[in-house]
Amino acid sequence: LYSSFNTHNMHEIGYSLNRQFGPEPWTLYQGLPLYSFVDNHDVMRIATQLTDEKHLPLINALMFAMPGVPSVYYGSEWGIEGFKEPGSDDALRPRVKPEDLKQGELYQYIAKLSEVRKHSQALKDGGYREIRTEQDIIAFEREAGEERMIFALNAGSEEYTLHFDARAGKGTDLLTGEEKDFGGGLLIPPYQAMIIQPER
Template sequence: MWYKESVFYQMYPLGLCGAPRENDGRVVSRILQLKDWLPHLQRLHVNAVIFNPLFDSDRHGYDTRNFGKLDPRLGTNEDLKTVCDAYREAGMTLLFDGVFNHVGRGFWAFQDVLEKREASAYKDWFHIDFGGNTPFNDGFYYEPWEGHYELIKLNLHHPAVVSHLLEQVSYWIEEYGIKGLRLDVAYMVDRDFLRRLHGHCLSLDPDFFLLGEMIHGDYRQIVNSEMCQSATNYECAKGLVSALNSQNLFEIAHSLQRQFGQEPWALYRDLTLLSFVDNHDLSRAATAIADQRCLPLAYTIIFTMPGVPCVYYGSEWAITGSVQHDDADVRQAVETPIWTDLTDLIARLAEIRRRYPVLAYGTFRNVLIQNKQLIFERRDDSSRIWIAVNMEDRPVTMHFDAGCGTARELITDTIHDFGGGSGLEPFACKVWLMETS
């Protein structure tokens, strides 16, 4: 499956393109800015892009008004097609953000309910009690998403709702050539709907990819042969940041072993999950990780651990931002991408990830774990790669049985000799392709 060998890049277009926070209906073709990012993405060795919400919404994209119309703050449907065509021609596989659990108050069917109440043909598209009320004093109650009354839950058991959503997905596939969907709050989306969506998408494209957002719980609830092929690996994302901040690499080593080890009790060694350090809902990696010297270690780990790596726009050059006060602070506008030493490392890691199938399909085991050093192995029938990181602010020498005399260090493309111990510079990251006999 193509996604297993991909390097993903996530873009939040409303933020990146500098759209105003409120949708006043004015059409401005901001999305065309994304074409200017293609040389950067190609240099970064990215080959799959996730676009966060694109369609007409009240404010932030997750409060949809119309699934068939590009948000006017970004432009027109023709603008979106122009961008998607350019990305596909440049070798990028595209995913849209599927926000199917809830809509905004401006959603056309909900507006009809506000106007006609019980007489609306769409009243059963939502979970409504005409004997109640809401904080907006609508004169009736509706079920919101997790207490947020600006987000109205859709009734995904209603045949007309399901048909409407599947028709929109068909349109996205046919018009924009997408090959997958990121499914917002998939952890709470109706399971029968996920099955319908899965069957519908694969009937149109057998290689279609469904990535479910799972911020907690067992990933197998939605990652199975009937629903999604993958999920967001929040356990390792949070565990990685925590391990680096507490200077305790046992924490991330435990999560990796728990999920992907070869022991019978390992949870997900047959799954391919999405690996990341940050995204549009988390503080930027350069803010969340207290010591920015650890950023190269974080990206080295997510690019070499089991799963598919994903970089959130701007974080490849250590852009900062916190979700403590406002999610908009991590969805900032960027006029021009920047290239730094960190970007250079991530580009090299992406190149390595795509070049060596063992990093996509190989087994995992921890080799050496200390508070500030970690070595783990990826192995298949033909190759063996060891990944080593050192978060000490001083050089260290590590002694272990490598099972061979030398290795090619892939980041620097140099030969490493294991004789007499292996030295690691402060905050070093090594990707060793072990010699074969």
């Protein structure tokens, strides 16, 4: 994931998600609740891997919205950095004291992602359907039963208007509480992710 963010190439992510979880019968892991992470105890910390810190919330939003069971490696909710060094993983596994860490914006954002996912059957168990993939844009739909969620992400520095077959023209961005009217296209500001629950 991180390399696609660094090179502004959402095409690679879109291709992988569609190949693994798409609606076609030949996809690899359709319906399987696989373990998802952006970093762990064996690899360089995600805050170190990304070249643009504005992508840190976005890569977490993608992880919580895509199929799978998201996992946040301890400390990454605070944006802790760490290089993987030859012969030692100490930098990846620092000793931290909760009182030394502040519950900043990233922490609050990940907590919100967790809360939204916890209350959404579509995000936990729903299928995956690609809506659009562009250089800086990825958008997909998750659906389970009567619940449908639209995820849209803009990793670029310019706003983007996403045109797609919405099946409904309005909805609520569950991350911000804002009402979104996308009947004429969904405006996605730069460096922003949305999880939209469309009106029925």
